[in-house]
Amino acid sequence: MPTETRKEVYKTMVRTSVMDDIFYLAQRQGRISFYMTCSGEEASVVASAAALNQSDEVFAQYREQGLFLWRGFGLDEVANQCCSTTKDPGKGRQMPVHYGSKELHVHTISSPLGTQLPHAVGAAYHMKLKEEKRIAACYFGEGASSEGDFHAALNFASTLQCPVLFLCRNNGYAISTPTEEQYHGDGVLSRGQGYGIDALRVDGNDAIAVYAAVSDARSKCLSTQSPVLLELVTYRSGHHSTSDDSTRYRDPDELQSVGHQLSAIDRFRAYLYDRKLWTDQEDREFRDHVRAECLHALEAAERERKPPVTGMMSDVYETVPKHLHEQQYAALHQMGVDDL
Amino acid sequence: MLGKKRRRKLSSVPEAVTATKRMNLCAAVNDALRITLKKDDSSIVFGEDVAFGGVFRCTSELREQFGRNRVFNTPLSEQGIVGFAIGYAAMNCTAVAEIQFADYIYPAFDQIVNEAAKYRYRSGGMFNVGGLTIRAPCGAVGHGGHYHSQSPEAYFCHTPGLKVVMPRDPIRAKGLLLSSIRDPNPVIFFEPKILYRSVVAEVPVEDYTIPLETAEVVRPGKDVTLIGWGAQVNVLMETAQLAEAKGVSCEVIDLVSLLPWDAETVVESVKRTGKAIVSHEAPITNGFGAEVAATIQEHCFYNLEAPVRRICGFDTPFPLVHEKYYLPNKWRCVEAVFDLVAA
Numbered sequence: 140m141p142t143e144t145r146k147e148v149y150k151t152m153v154r155t156s157v158m159d160d161i162f163y164l165a166q167r168q169g170r171i172s173f174y175m176t177c178s179g180e181e182a183s184v185v186a187s188a189a190a191l192n193q194s195d196e197v198f199a200q201y202r203e204q205g206l207f208l209w210r211g212f213g214l215d216e217v218a219n220q221c222c223s224t225t226k227d228p229g230k231g232r233q234m235p236v237h238y239g240s241k242e243l244h245v246h247t248i249s250s251p252l253g254t255q256l257p258h259a260v261g262a263a264y265h266m267k268l269k270e271e272k273r274i275a276a277c278y279f280g281e282g283a284s285s286e287g288d289f290h291a292a293l294n295f296a297s298t299l300q301c302p303v304l305f306l307c308r309n310n311g312y313a314i315s316t317p318t319e320e321q322y323h324g325d326g327v328l329s330r331g332q333g334y335g336i337d338a339l340r341v342d343g344n345d346a347i348a349v350y351a352a353v354s355d356a357r358s359k360c361l362s363t364q365s366p367v368l369l370e371l372v373t374y375r376s377g378h379h380s381t382s383d384d385s386t387r388y389r390d391p392d393e394l395q396s397v398g399h400q401l402s403a404i405d406r407f408r409a410y411l412y413d414r415k416l417w418t419d420q421e422d423r424e425f426r427d428h429v430r431a432e433c434l435h436a437l438e439a440a441e442r443e444r445k446p447p448v449t450g451m452m453s454d455v456y457e458t459v460p461k462h463l464h465e466q467q468y469a470a471l472h473q474m475g476v477d478d479l
Numbered sequence: 480m481l482g483k484k485r486r487r488k489l490s491s492v493p494e495a496v497t498a499t500k501r502m503n504l505c506a507a508v509n510d511a512l513r514i515t516l517k518k519d520d521s522s523i524v525f526g527e528d529v530a531f532g533g534v535f536r537c538t539s540e541l542r543e544q545f546g547r548n549r550v551f552n553t554p555l556s557e558q559g560i561v562g563f564a565i566g567y568a569a570m571n572c573t574a575v576a577e578i579q580f581a582d583y584i585y586p587a588f589d590q591i592v593n594e595a596a597k598y599r600y601r602s603g604g605m606f607n608v609g610g611l612t613i614r615a616p617c618g619a620v621g622h623g624g625h626y627h628s629q630s631p632e633a634y635f636c637h638t639p640g641l642k643v644v645m646p647r648d649p650i651r652a653k654g655l656l657l658s659s660i661r662d663p664n665p666v667i668f669f670e671p672k673i674l675y676r677s678v679v680a681e682v683p684v685e686d687y688t689i690p691l692e693t694a695e696v697v698r699p700g701k702d703v704t705l706i707g708w709g710a711q712v713n714v715l716m717e718t719a720q721l722a723e724a725k726g727v728s729c730e731v732i733d734l735v736s737l738l739p740w741d742a743e744t745v746v747e748s749v750k751r752t753g754k755a756i757v758s759h760e761a762p763i764t765n766g767f768g769a770e771v772a773a774t775i776q777e778h779c780f781y782n783l784e785a786p787v788r789r790i791c792g793f794d795t796p797f798p799l800v801h802e803k804y805y806l807p808n809k810w811r812c813v814e815a816v817f818d819l820v821a822a
Binding site for chain 1: 521523548549551553554556558559561562563564565566567568569570572574586589590593594597598599600601602603604605606607609639640642663664692739742743
């Protein structure tokens with residue numbers, strides 16, 4: 140990883156973490172309805188994003204906000220989506236953290252698990268036919284690897300030889316279900332081998348290792364026009380979401396011992412300190428700066444207007460069909476809005 | 480809008496047809512796919528056993544003409560086929576996916592309902608899978624039993640974001656399939672497989688489309704309105720002939736598109752006739768006929784001279800040995816016609 144990239148990756152990891160803290164607390168204060176943190180998995184997400192090309196088409200799950208930030212998604216965009224404002228390009232229709240950006244080549248997040256995997260394969264097939272010099276990258280968790288779509292996607296990618304990179308964040312838990320109850324056998328890695336796909340297991344908490352593995356895997360996808368599977372072994376040190384309390388199923392001692400020991404941010408910071416690439420003061424100042432930026436974005440988003448109710452019927456179809464026009468008219472009439 | 484009087488022309492097929500060719504419905508589908516592959520560089524046609532021509536021969540010789548990259552087999556996984564198609568279509572390309580039998584579409588239900596149907600809405604219009612068309616043979620075929628006979632259209636008609644289309648003959652099959660493929664929304668195109676070889680027509684050779692969301696008055700009449708779609712329209716035409724022999728004039732409407740559907744044409748007709756029968760092969764309870772009946776009730780209540788009748792499949796799994804008793808055949812339909820007229 141080039142020196143400058145190391146600093147940028149670290150900063151985006153910290154940015155993600157600080158942002159998560161603030162938005163998590165904002166949910167606790169009732170300012171947003173829901174949130175999901177990426178705590179513990181910052182290296183897996185950000186370092187992998189850094190090793191991809193900006194034009195690679197990404198199909199993510201819902202814990203990859205670090206990738207959005209890496210690609211240039213603003214904290215204001217995060218806040219507007221989480222607050223469902225008029226400035227949310229998703230028009231306020233989805234729960235928080237379901238970001239998307241056409242410009243940044245990241246398809247809009249959906250909640251169903253694993254559904255994005257075959258999408259990535261289809262997108263990669265297009266790139267192969269058009270001989271585009273880019274790949275599709277697909278993120279998911281080890282829980283999603285139990286879904287049928289995971290298996291269908293790997294099999295399609297292998298038989299149709301598609302340049303798609305499967306990035307599994309194996310963070311130890313699917314909500315409360317630990318990996319021992321999710322699968323037996325040699326992890327998610329072995330499924331790749333079973334489908335004839337090159338697969339590699341990586342320390343997902345080591346930003347440099349993740350970057351190196353993803354860079355190599357991406358090159359291989361492109362040069363061989365075939366899929367690669369990476370299992371990034373990491374640890375979900377936060378709750379599944381703000382609707383979850385992981386102390387109900389996870390020993391706090393485990394979080395203390397494993398979670399902190401594996402902390403990707405702490406490890407990478409120690410590495411940068413050691414090489415004099417980053418200082419304690421810089422770290423403090425940067426965190427303060429991001430915190431201020433987040434609070435500002437959140438406050439601004441809270442002042443934004445909500446999307447107009449007239450937008451409820453748009454985008455169901457490319458153009459609003461007759462029956463939806465009628466329903467919209469009826470809905471607005473009921474609300475006393477007759478001047479359409 | 481529903482009160483507006485408007486007569487539709489009987490046929491929506493291009494009037495200045497230069498050349499036609501005798502085709503069965505299978506050949507008409509094949510012709511539409513060939514035109515698509517020829518004119519749209521981004522289009523691909525795929526599914527289980529598609530490469531050698533498909534189990535119904537609808538994709539016959541396409542691979543030879545357009546190559547293995549654009550016409551190909553996939554592994555045997557319906558959720559994989561539709562998920563893959565969604566991803567391909569999301570790159571602003573045309574994906575024509577085949578589900579070998581509509582009875583086997585259910586593994587893809589999540590991909591269709593949660594992904595394809597919502598791709599545009601959930602992204603605020605940033606992304607869409609308008610280039611997606613899913614073809615699936617449906618309906619009774621005489622010996623299909625539980626798993627080669629179903630008509631699952633109602634499940635999909637409950638999903639905003641999808642379009643659902645079913646043709647009744649080769650001419651409509653070609654024009655409607657081309658419309659479905661070019662429509663900027665995901666479309667499920669159900670092909671009544673009983674018609675693949677049993678119905679032959681002079682199909683225009685040229686590239687033509689038939690509008691979606693527009694019902695067609697297939698036979699004008701004044702006493703009773705008969706509403707159906709797909710192969711059932713032919714049953715209703717036979718019903719109308721039987722009724723005519725007894726002096727009852729039936730108007731037959733082919734809905735063509737089930738989602739969105741053309742309520743206006745139906746309402747206009749029922750307001751004139753005062754009597755309506757809606758008929759489909761799928762089980763009666765919660766079938767799409769219920770939606771049609773409810774809409775007629777809401778808009779034609781004061782014009783109705785008898786209750787709206789639904790003549791449909793029974794609420795059982797599709798029974799092999801009892802198929803002819805299960806189906807809403809012309810005898811069941813015509814009996815309902817006479818009941819309504821006597822009411």
